[in-house]
Each structure stands twice: as C-alpha cells, then as structure tokens.
Amino acid sequence: MTMTGEDSEIGTDPLEPPLMAPLRRDLNWQQVQSMSQSAGYRDDPVLRSIRATAAIRRGTRMTKVLSPAQVAGHLGGWLPYGFCYRACDIAHLREPQDLALLRTDGASDGQVTFALRWRAVDPLDYEIPAAPSHPGLAALPGHSRVGAMVLGTGFTPSADDLIPEYVTAGFADLPLTANAQILASVPGGDEVILYTYQPEQHGWLRLAGPRWRSLLGEIPGGSPDREYVPCTASGSARLVGRIDDNEYEAVADPPGEFRVRALTRAARYPVQTLSRRAEQARWRGAACWVLQRDETWARLRLLRPDADTISATGARCYERGIYESWAAVDELSDHHIADIGYQI
Structure with missing residues (x-):
C-alpha cells in the first residue's frame, strides 16, 4: 500500500515525485508520522527509505516560508539559503497560521504568511538536515538556536503532518533562478503572487493587482505603488557558464534553460557548462x-x-x-x- 501527501494530482509531475511509504497492517500512517517526530528513529531504515522517496529533480519547485522582514531582505537581494521545502510537500497547507509554523526566524506576527519559491537547478544543491550531512544540528541546545528544533529524522516538527525538510547544501546561498516568485498566503487559503524575479534586470517585478496591494504594506520598506524593485545587495554566489573558451555570468531557468545573462534576448546564448561560484x-x-x-x-x-x-x-x-x-x-x-x- 502506498501513502502520498495528498490524494489528488500530486505525483503526476515527474519533477515532483511524491513522498511515499509502504503502509501495511503493522505500519499505519499514524505510526509513520510518530516515527518522523522521534529521535529514536533517526537511523531507522524504514523511515530513511520513506524519506528518500522525497527526491529533488532539476526543476523541482522549492519554497522557503518567510517573515515580512525576510521578504524585505530578499527584495533587496538576499539569495535562497537555509531550510526549505518542496512546494508539493506543503501544498496542503493553505492557511497562513499553518504555513507560519515553517518560518525559520522565529517570527509569528501578522495574519499573512509570505514565501519565496524557485526551481532547483540541481539536486546537489540540497541536503537533508540530518546525519550524515549534518550530524550536529539535532544536538544543538535550545539556547543556541532560533526557530523549531531540528529532529534529525529529515522531517519537520509537526503534530499532524509528515513534511520532509531540506537545507541548501552547506547552508549555502543559491543564485536565484529566473522567474522566482515572492508569494503571500492570506486567510481563506488564497495564494497571491506578489513579485517575480527578473534576472537580467537583477530585480523584482510587482505582479500584485489592486486587490492585493495592501499586502505590500506589511513588508518593511515596501511600497504598494512601486512596480519594479531593484536588488541593491550583491549576492555571495553566482552562476558562471562557458561557451568555448569564454566565461560569462549565467542565468538558470530550470529544468532546461541555462543561458548567458544579457539584457538583449538575442545575446542570451545557451551555455555549454554551468557552475555555482x-x-x-x-x-x-x-x-x-x-x-x-x-x-x-x-x-x-x-x-x-x-x-x-x-x-x-x-x-x-x-x-x-x-x-x-x-x-x-x-x-x-x-x-x-x-x-x-x-x-x-
């Protein structure tokens, strides 16, 4: 028997393979969820095999839940880093108060929850926050951490859900992919796209219509009337591509487009190699x-x-x-x- 996060269309997208578990008479969903919350099952082969089904592919949609202060940082030029989730694993969390539990900075104010969504360039950019990649995270004492504790099972702390969590590899900054989005979840379950990232202009284009402009006022320094927000901070990581013997700054638009970063469309040639620097x-x-x-x-x-x-x-x-x-x-x-x- 197979368990997935939802009964609907999850699993139909090859870029987002579903989390699956071999449920049987002596291993029901409640037991699996309980195992995911217990340090005693960190090395359990059954739980590890379940966690391994939550794979990241090139082009998988990744999401990091943000506080308003973090949104302001990303509008200014912060890159994706730290704890994040596959979008398909948290698609059932629609209400702001449910998503707010996944924030990383301990903030819990406001009636709206924000998020950054981007597509994975490569699975090697992501790790499970557990042994062997990060054996020390789960042992950190409460006084030295912010946000929820790290269980070390590969799943986020939750009394009800089974949500696999990831961190960017070595907690690295990852260059933003083309058309990354900043979203808002509002009471009632609506998801609103506020901004989309334009790599050639190195800035954010506002998409929120008049109905949702008031949401931008919750972001420190945010202006509902500003249509374009340039990134003022220089990122600590960038993509580099080569064409023959020449090196260029590159842009990734997964799953299939990797090109030279150029203002004119005619100059956006596909690169032959790609690396994160x-x-x-x-x-x-x-x-x-x-x-x-x-x-x-x-x-x-x-x-x-x-x-x-x-x-x-x-x-x-x-x-x-x-x-x-x-x-x-x-x-x-x-x-x-x-x-x-x-x-x-």
Whole structure:
C-alpha cells in the first residue's frame, strides 16, 4: 500500500515525485508520522527509505516560508539559503497560521504568511538536515538556536503532518533562478503572487493587482505603488557558464534553460557548462562561506554547524540553522573561490 501527501494530482509531475511509504497492517500512517517526530528513529531504515522517496529533480519547485522582514531582505537581494521545502510537500497547507509554523526566524506576527519559491537547478544543491550531512544540528541546545528544533529524522516538527525538510547544501546561498516568485498566503487559503524575479534586470517585478496591494504594506520598506524593485545587495554566489573558451555570468531557468545573462534576448546564448561560484575559507578550524568582506573583516557562515564549531567561532544564530560571525581577514586559512559544477 502506498501513502502520498495528498490524494489528488500530486505525483503526476515527474519533477515532483511524491513522498511515499509502504503502509501495511503493522505500519499505519499514524505510526509513520510518530516515527518522523522521534529521535529514536533517526537511523531507522524504514523511515530513511520513506524519506528518500522525497527526491529533488532539476526543476523541482522549492519554497522557503518567510517573515515580512525576510521578504524585505530578499527584495533587496538576499539569495535562497537555509531550510526549505518542496512546494508539493506543503501544498496542503493553505492557511497562513499553518504555513507560519515553517518560518525559520522565529517570527509569528501578522495574519499573512509570505514565501519565496524557485526551481532547483540541481539536486546537489540540497541536503537533508540530518546525519550524515549534518550530524550536529539535532544536538544543538535550545539556547543556541532560533526557530523549531531540528529532529534529525529529515522531517519537520509537526503534530499532524509528515513534511520532509531540506537545507541548501552547506547552508549555502543559491543564485536565484529566473522567474522566482515572492508569494503571500492570506486567510481563506488564497495564494497571491506578489513579485517575480527578473534576472537580467537583477530585480523584482510587482505582479500584485489592486486587490492585493495592501499586502505590500506589511513588508518593511515596501511600497504598494512601486512596480519594479531593484536588488541593491550583491549576492555571495553566482552562476558562471562557458561557451568555448569564454566565461560569462549565467542565468538558470530550470529544468532546461541555462543561458548567458544579457539584457538583449538575442545575446542570451545557451551555455555549454554551468557552475555555482562562491567564496570559502576556514576560520578556527571551521569551514565557512565568505558572504562579504573588505580588506580587514569578513562575514562568515558555518557550513556544518555543531556545538564545537559554534563554540570555537562564537557564531550567532540568525535563523534556523544559520550561524554567522565576523572574523579578521588575516585570520582566515584555505581562503579560495569554490566552483560547484553541474551536469547540463
């Protein structure tokens, strides 16, 4: 017997394979849900096999639930990072109060819940927040974390649902894909597209009609009358493609389009290779992403946060799983540019 997240059309899209479990007389849905919430089942082979069915494909729609403050950050240029979900796994959560439980910064105010939605460029950009990728997350004490605890089973804490969770690989920033969206969920179950990302212009185009303009007023610094919002912050990661011997900044529009970033449509040639480029270093023995720096100081984010690396670096938790710190540039070791290559 097979269990899926919903009985309707979920599972018909090959880019979003359904979560499945072999239900039987001695393993019903309630038992599976209970197993997903128990640390004693972190290494259970049955639960791991169930979790493995929630696969990410190139083009899978990914979602991160946001607070208004986080929306303002993404409008300014933040990239997708940290905890996120496949859109198909949370499609049944329509009311704002249900989705709000998936926020990562601990905020719970307001009657509207916002989200960022984008398409996955490659499965290698995502990891399960559990062993072996992140064995230390579940052991972090409550005083050193923000948001819900990490169970270490690969599922988000919930009394009712079975929702597989992911983190961006090493808590990395991921370049935004073309036509990414910022959404709002309002009471009654409506989902409203507020903005769509335009990579060539490096900004957000407002799509919300007059009926929904008031939602933009809930975003710090948001203006209901502004049709285009340029990203003012430079991202810490970008896509790079090659055509023959030439290198270009690239744009991904999964599942099948990877092109040169260019203002004119005629110049948007398909790239022959594609990679994600970001800056890495080690500080006090911990592997870190270098998010920004000048000649003296660097802002770092831990790739594999655990109690030891947090203690050694004094990193602060800014949202669920995200631990960052400032360090003197001359204290960094193994400082380099990392290229994560994709097969296209």
